[in-house]
Amino acid sequence: MASVTLTVGAAATAATLAIAAALIGGAATASQRLASGADAAALAAADVASGAVASAGSPCEVAAAVAAASGTRLDDCRFDGFVAIVQVSAAYAGITAVARSRAGPPEVAADDG
Template sequence: MSGTALAAGVVTAQRAAGAADAAALAAADVASGAIRAEVDACASAALVARAAGSELGVCDLDGLTATVEVRSAYSGLVAVARARAGPPNR
């Protein structure tokens, strides 16, 4: 693997991680009512993931906690990232 391919893989993985974090936060915010949206929590997560250059694969809500999985691709490399967001555990 060349240095360029390795760098592209790292960037793709970081893009996926950022998209997953943002998508999970969006879904949790909509689920909790912290923000109003014209679509449901998982549709909001999909919109955020798409805006970040990724695709939402999984979105699960457990009460106010959202767990998502996104995929990002670049030049034949695919990165998958997962994130969870919601209220703090007490």
């Protein structure tokens, strides 16, 4: 009887650990997808705003489309000059996560000359 209890306990522990590992792995994947979605949306918005990419839509409309294509939702899109600042979100296991990104032309270093 004790060996059956031990076997059931070991199986339950192994199943719990496997589920936990799957959730952690899924969360890591979701985090990377979220960060990539934010980066891609910011880059797309900055490219449209600078004229590097022609588009019939506004920079933020393009950013929203790119975010949606990556499985995220655009929550905020604004500009500081030609620098696009975006925030995207996505849900995983009932929890909503947020990522922010910014993209634009490179900063010009001040001339110390």
